[in-house]
Amino acid sequence: MRMRVLGPVEVxxxxxxxxxxxxxxxxxxxTLVAHAPQAVSVDGIVHDVWGSTPPASASAQTYTHVRKIRLLLGDPKGAILRLTDSGYSLGGGRLDVDAGCFEAGVTDGRRAFEAGHFEASLDLLETSLxxxxxxxxxxxxxxxxxxxxTxxxxxxxxxxxxxxxxxxxNLGRHRGVVADLEEQIAxxxxxxPLWRQLxxxxxxxxxxxxxxxxxxxLRRTLADELGADPSPATRTLHEQILHESLPPAETAPPPDSVHPSTPSMLPAPPSLRQLPPGLPDFCGRQTEVADLTGLLDGDAERDQATVVVVHGAPGTGKSSLAxxxxxxxxxxxxxxxxRLDLAGTSSDPRKPGELLTTMLQSITGFGHILPTSHDDRAALLHSLLAERSVLLLLDDATDAGQVLPLLPPNGRSAVVVTSRRMLxxxxxxxxxxxxxxxxSDALQLLARIVGQDRIDxxxxxxxxxxxxxxxxxxxxxxxxxxLLSRPSWPLMRLRKRLEDETRRLSELSIGDLDVRASLDLSLRSLSDDAVTAFDLFGLLxxxxxxxxxxxxxxxxxxxxDVVDELIDAGLLQQAGIDAVGQLRYRMHDLLRDYARQRxxxxxxxxxxxxxxxxxxxxTLLADTLRRSRPHNFFDPLDRPRSAAMDPLPPxxxxxxxxxxxxxxGAVWIxxxxxxxxxxxxxxxxxxLVREGYGxxxxxxxxxxxxxxxEDWRATHLAVLACPDLAPSWAATLQxxxxxxxxxxxxxxxxxxxLTRALRTFQDDGNPVGAALANAGLATVARCRGGYREAENLLRDALAVIRSAGxxxxxxxxxxxxxxxxxxxxxxxxxxxxxxxxIALARRTADAHREAVALRDAGALELAEGNADLARRWLEDAAQTFWQLHDERCGAATLLQMGLVLAALADQERAIASLTEAAEFYHRHGLWDDEQRSLSLIADLRVPADGPRRSRADED
Known part of the structure; x- marks a missing residue:
C-alpha cells in the first residue's frame, strides 16, 4: 500500500x-502521518485537528475518518492503520509513504556525498526530490x-x-546546473548557499x-529587501572570482569547456532538468495517467525512442497530463x-531547424559554434544523445516534421508529444x-480552485x-x-450566465485564459472547406x-478528406458505426457552440x-421508409414539392x-x-417553412x-409556430x-x-382531409362513450374516402x-x-390492417364466448405486429390477449401478457392504457365476489 502527501494527498x-x-x-x-510510526491517541488527534475547543462530535468523527482511511488503503482489518494501547499507529512494512521515503533517500544521499561518492549521491538525491x-x-x-x-x-x-x-x-557539470539554480533562486x-553555487x-x-x-x-536584493549585506562566505567567494583565485572543483573531471571553433570535440550531454513545475491543482485522470505511463514502457534494445502522442480537442488538458x-x-x-514548446497552434509554428538549435544549445552551451546545415545539426544531436537515457516533452506539435529530427536514437529514451492532431x-x-x-474529476478540479466548502x-x-x-x-x-476572483458571487450566478448559449463562450474568458481564443488557434491550419464544414456543423x-x-x-x-482533416485537428471524433451501418462522428458541446456562432x-x-x-x-430517407409502409392512415395529404419528391434532388x-x-425501419428511427x-x-x-413542413x-x-x-408532437408544434404556414399544411399538422x-x-x-383541422379542411375545400379529421373525432367520441356518434362520423367519412378511391x-x-x-x-x-x-386487406397485401382486423375479430369472438377462436386470431395478429416492429399495436393485442386468456382460466399467462402490455405503455407515457392493464392484472390477482366490469369491457 502506498500514500503520497508531497503534493495532493492520495492513497x-x-x-x-x-x-x-x-x-x-x-x-x-x-496527524497520523506526522506521528508515524508512533501511535497517537484519539484525544491527541482531536486536539491536533480541532484545537483547544473541539465540537462534541469530534471523537466520533475521528473514528469515522479512521474507517474511511482504512477503506481507501484497502485495509478494513487494520493491518496498516493499527489500533494499539496508545492509540492509532500508521505504518509498518506494509505502507510506503512518500514523505518517509523522501527523508530516507535524502539521508542516504547526504551520507554518500560526505563520503565523496558524488555520482551516487546525486542519483539518490534526485530520486528523492x-x-x-x-x-x-x-x-x-x-x-x-x-x-x-511540512x-x-x-x-x-x-x-x-x-x-x-x-x-x-563537484562532478564538473557547471553549465547544466546554471538554469536550475536560477529557477531555485527565483x-x-x-x-x-544557492547564490554561491550559482x-x-x-x-x-x-x-x-x-x-x-x-x-x-544579490547585494542589491539583500540591501533593498532586508537592509543587510551578503554573508562573509559569499563576500569571500566574490573576492576569489574578482581576482580569479577560486580553487578548482573537488574532483578532476574532463574539461567543461572547449574552443568554440571545434564542434567535433563537444562534450557528452550534461545532466539537464528542464521540466517545469507541474500544475498544483492537477487532479483526476487516473486512467489516462496509468495509460500514458504504460505506453512509455519502452524496449532498451530498440534503436528508436518510445514516442507517445497525446492528442485531443482544444482545452482537454493535454499539456497538463503530459x-x-x-x-x-x-x-x-x-x-x-x-521540454520544448513547438508552438504548433500559433501563427508561426517553430521550424525544425530552430528546435534543433535550441536543443543543441541547451546541451552544449551558447558559446559553441554549431553546424550550419539542418542535417548536420540533426546528426550532432543524435550523436550527443545516442548513449544517453533522456526524456523529451514536446508540447503543441503541428506535424511530424517538427518532431522527427529531435528523436533520440535509442530505446532507453522516451518522447511525449502533445498535439491537437493525431500526427x-x-x-x-x-x-x-x-x-x-x-x-467527479471535473468537480474535484473546480473544488481545488475555489475551495471544497464553496462547492459543498x-x-x-x-x-x-x-x-x-x-x-x-x-x-x-x-x-x-x-469564481475565485469574485468570492461574493453565488455559484448560481455563474451557472445562469453559462446557461445562456449566446454568451457562454464570452463568459469562459479571464485574463490570458480564453476558450474562444484557444479554439481560434485550431482553425488556422485548416483548409477553407474544413473550416466551412466545421462552422456549418454548428447549425445542426x-x-x-x-x-x-x-x-x-x-x-x-x-x-x-474534409472529415479526416477535422479529425486530425482534434475538432471531430469518430463515434463508431451505428446500428444501421453508418459511420458517425461527434463534436464536443463547446466546439459546437463556437461553430454555431461562426x-x-x-x-x-x-x-x-x-x-x-x-x-x-x-426527407428523402424518411419518405423512402414511409413509402414502404402503405398501410399508414396518417400519410400527409398535401405535401409540398421538396427534394425528397423531386426526381433529381439537389x-x-x-x-x-x-x-x-x-x-x-424502427432501428433507423x-x-x-x-x-x-x-x-x-x-x-x-x-x-424554410416548406422544407420543415415536408x-x-x-x-x-x-x-x-x-x-x-413526443417527437411527433414536437415536430408538428415547431412547424405550426412558423409564420406564413399554408392553411392546408396547418390542418394536416393539427x-x-x-x-x-x-x-x-x-x-x-x-x-x-381535430375540430380546428376539420374547419380548416372544410374552408379549404378539402373533403378527404375533412373526412379524416372526422375519423379522428370519431375516436374522441368513442373514448367519451359516444359510440353512436362515433359510428355516424365513421360512416360519413367512409363515404368520402370510397368516392376518392x-x-x-x-x-x-x-x-x-x-x-x-x-x-x-x-x-x-x-x-x-x-x-x-380482412378479405380486402389480403387482396391488397396490407398485412398490418389484416392484423388489426384479426385483433378486433378476436374481441368479437370473445364477446360471443368463442375464447379458443379468439386466442387463435390474436396470436396471428400479434405475430404480424412483431414482424412489422409495431410495438403499439402489439401491446394492444397483448392487452386483448390477457382478457382472452383470463376467460380460458389461464391466469398466469394472462397476467404475463397484461404485464408486457403495461410495460410498453409505461415506456411511452401512455398512462391511461397502462392503468387499464394494471387494473386488469389486479382483477386477476385478487378474486372478487363477482366479476368487476373494467374499462376494457366498455371499450
Whole structure:
C-alpha cells in the first residue's frame, strides 16, 4: 500500500490512486502521518485537528475518518492503520509513504556525498526530490503536527536541492546546473548557499563577468529587501572570482569547456532538468495517467525512442497530463529531461531547424559554434544523445516534421508529444486520445480552485457549471478563476450566465485564459472547406451525426478528406458505426457552440442553403421508409414539392454512406430520433417553412407506427409556430397532433386540434382531409362513450374516402366501424364489416390492417364466448405486429390477449401478457392504457365476489 502527501494527498490500495478530498479526513490522516510510526491517541488527534475547543462530535468523527482511511488503503482489518494501547499507529512494512521515503533517500544521499561518492549521491538525491508533486498536503497542512512536518520536509528539500547542485558542481557539470539554480533562486531569493553555487557555476563555465553581475544583483536584493549585506562566505567567494583565485572543483573531471571553433570535440550531454513545475491543482485522470505511463514502457534494445502522442480537442488538458506524467516518470531517464514548446497552434509554428538549435544549445552551451546545415545539426544531436537515457516533452506539435529530427536514437529514451492532431504520419508512435474529465474529476478540479466548502454549499450549481464547461479542464479553470476572483458571487450566478448559449463562450474568458481564443488557434491550419464544414456543423444542433451530413453541408459528394482533416485537428471524433451501418462522428458541446456562432457570421444565404440540403436529405430517407409502409392512415395529404419528391434532388447521400433501404425501419428511427427532430427545428430556425413542413408531414406516419409520440408532437408544434404556414399544411399538422393526444389520453385537447383541422379542411375545400379529421373525432367520441356518434362520423367519412378511391384508408374506416359495433354488443352486424376488412386487406397485401382486423375479430369472438377462436386470431395478429416492429399495436393485442386468456382460466399467462402490455405503455407515457392493464392484472390477482366490469369491457 502506498500514500503520497508531497503534493495532493492520495492513497493507493495497490491498483490506483484515490484522492483524500474531505478536509477533516485529510486532517486526521495528516496527524497520523506526522506521528508515524508512533501511535497517537484519539484525544491527541482531536486536539491536533480541532484545537483547544473541539465540537462534541469530534471523537466520533475521528473514528469515522479512521474507517474511511482504512477503506481507501484497502485495509478494513487494520493491518496498516493499527489500533494499539496508545492509540492509532500508521505504518509498518506494509505502507510506503512518500514523505518517509523522501527523508530516507535524502539521508542516504547526504551520507554518500560526505563520503565523496558524488555520482551516487546525486542519483539518490534526485530520486528523492522527484517524489515531490507540489507542496506537502497540497499547501494546506491540516493540523499542528502536519504543519511542523511540512516545515521540516520543506527545509530538508531545500537542503537536498543544494546538496544535489553541489554534487553536480563537484562532478564538473557547471553549465547544466546554471538554469536550475536560477529557477531555485527565483523561488528563494534570500538563500545565499544557492547564490554561491550559482557564482561558482558561472565562473567555472567561463562566465566570470556574469558571476560578478549576479553577485551585484544579490547585494542589491539583500540591501533593498532586508537592509543587510551578503554573508562573509559569499563576500569571500566574490573576492576569489574578482581576482580569479577560486580553487578548482573537488574532483578532476574532463574539461567543461572547449574552443568554440571545434564542434567535433563537444562534450557528452550534461545532466539537464528542464521540466517545469507541474500544475498544483492537477487532479483526476487516473486512467489516462496509468495509460500514458504504460505506453512509455519502452524496449532498451530498440534503436528508436518510445514516442507517445497525446492528442485531443482544444482545452482537454493535454499539456497538463503530459507534464504530470513526465515528472512522475523522469527518474527512469537519468541523463536529461527536456521540454520544448513547438508552438504548433500559433501563427508561426517553430521550424525544425530552430528546435534543433535550441536543443543543441541547451546541451552544449551558447558559446559553441554549431553546424550550419539542418542535417548536420540533426546528426550532432543524435550523436550527443545516442548513449544517453533522456526524456523529451514536446508540447503543441503541428506535424511530424517538427518532431522527427529531435528523436533520440535509442530505446532507453522516451518522447511525449502533445498535439491537437493525431500526427498519423509519425512512424511507430503510440497514441492516447484525451477527452473531457469525468464529472467527479471535473468537480474535484473546480473544488481545488475555489475551495471544497464553496462547492459543498452549492453542489447542484457546481455540477451544472462543470457540465456547461463541457467537462474541459481549460473551461473549468476559467470558470474557477472567475469564481475565485469574485468570492461574493453565488455559484448560481455563474451557472445562469453559462446557461445562456449566446454568451457562454464570452463568459469562459479571464485574463490570458480564453476558450474562444484557444479554439481560434485550431482553425488556422485548416483548409477553407474544413473550416466551412466545421462552422456549418454548428447549425445542426447535434453532438454527433452520420458522415454523409458533411456532404450535405458542403454540397459535395467528395467530403472524406474534409472529415479526416477535422479529425486530425482534434475538432471531430469518430463515434463508431451505428446500428444501421453508418459511420458517425461527434463534436464536443463547446466546439459546437463556437461553430454555431461562426456559422451565423457567414450570413443567412449560406446557412439557409446548407440547412435546405440537410433537411432535403433527411426527407428523402424518411419518405423512402414511409413509402414502404402503405398501410399508414396518417400519410400527409398535401405535401409540398421538396427534394425528397423531386426526381433529381439537389443533393443526396452517397450510397456507400447512407443506410440501405432495407435498413430503414424502427432501428433507423431510433438511431436518428435526435437528428430528425433537430432537422425540423433547423428548417424552422432558417425560415424554410416548406422544407420543415415536408419533413414533419413525412415523419408523422412513421412516428405513429413506431410510437415516437413526443417527437411527433414536437415536430408538428415547431412547424405550426412558423409564420406564413399554408392553411392546408396547418390542418394536416393539427390532425396529427389530435391523434398524438388521443394516444396520450388527453381527449379534450385531441378534440380541440381535430375540430380546428376539420374547419380548416372544410374552408379549404378539402373533403378527404375533412373526412379524416372526422375519423379522428370519431375516436374522441368513442373514448367519451359516444359510440353512436362515433359510428355516424365513421360512416360519413367512409363515404368520402370510397368516392376518392383510397383503399388503405377505406380499410381503416371499415375496421373502425366493425370495432364500434363490437363495443356496442352488435356482434352480428360487426362480423361482416370485419370479415370484409380482412378479405380486402389480403387482396391488397396490407398485412398490418389484416392484423388489426384479426385483433378486433378476436374481441368479437370473445364477446360471443368463442375464447379458443379468439386466442387463435390474436396470436396471428400479434405475430404480424412483431414482424412489422409495431410495438403499439402489439401491446394492444397483448392487452386483448390477457382478457382472452383470463376467460380460458389461464391466469398466469394472462397476467404475463397484461404485464408486457403495461410495460410498453409505461415506456411511452401512455398512462391511461397502462392503468387499464394494471387494473386488469389486479382483477386477476385478487378474486372478487363477482366479476368487476373494467374499462376494457366498455371499450
Amino acid at each position: 493507493s490500495d495497490g491498483r490506483s490512486w484515490a484522492p483524500v478530498s474531505a478536509a477533516r479526513c485529510r486532517a486526521v490522516l495528516g 522527484a517524489r515531490w508533486r507540489g507542496e506537502p498536503f497540497d499547501g494546506c497542512p491540516p493540523g499542528e503536527r502536519a504543519v511542523e512536518l 516545515h521540516r520536509l520543506t527545509n530538508l528539500r531545500l537542503t537536498a536541492i543544494e546538496d544535489s547542485f553541489q554534487a553536480r558542481l 523561488e528563494h531569493p534570500f538563500r545565499e 557564482l561558482i557555476a558561472l565562473y567555472r563555465s567561463g562566465r566570470a563577468g556574469e558571476a560578478l553581475q549576479q553577485y551585484d544583483r 507534464l504530470h506524467v513526465a515528472r512522475a516518470v523522469r527518474e527512469r531517464y537519468p541523463d536529461a529531461h527536456f 498519423p504520419e509519425l512512424p511507430g508512435a503510440r497514441r492516447l486520445q484525451l477527452d473531457g474529465l469525468t464529472s 454549499d452549492e453542489l447542484d450549481d457546481a455540477r451544472a457549471i462543470v457540465r456547461l464547461c463541457g467537462f474541459l479542464p481549460l473551461s473549468i479553470r476559467i470558470a474557477g478563476a472567475k 444542433g447535434l453532438s454527433e451525426a452520420p458522415i454523409w451530413l458533411f456532404g450535405a453541408l458542403l454540397n459535395t459528394a467528395d467530403y472524406d 456559422a451565423q457570421q457567414r450570413g443567412p444565404e449560406i446557412c439557409r442553403g446548407a440547412a435546405a440540403r440537410v433537411v432535403h436529405s433527411w 443533393w443526396v447521400p452517397r450510397d456507400e454512406d447512407r443506410p440501405d433501404d432495407s435498413a430503414l 431510433a438511431t436518428e430520433r435526435r437528428s430528425l427532430l433537430e432537422a425540423v427545428r433547423l428548417a424552422c430556425r432558417e425560415g 419533413l414533419a408531414a413525412v415523419l408523422g406516419p412513421l412516428y405513429d407506427e413506431y410510437a415516437v409520440y 390532425r396529427g397532433l389530435g391523434q398524438v393526444h388521443i394516444y396520450k389520453g388527453d381527449i379534450d385537447t385531441a378534440g380541440e386540434y 383510397d383503399p388503405p384508408k377505406e380499410l381503416v374506416l371499415c375496421n373502425g366501424i366493425g370495432r364500434l359495433l363490437v363495443l356496442q354488443g352488435r356482434t352480428d352486424e360487426a362480423r361482416p364489416w370485419l370479415e370484409d376488412t
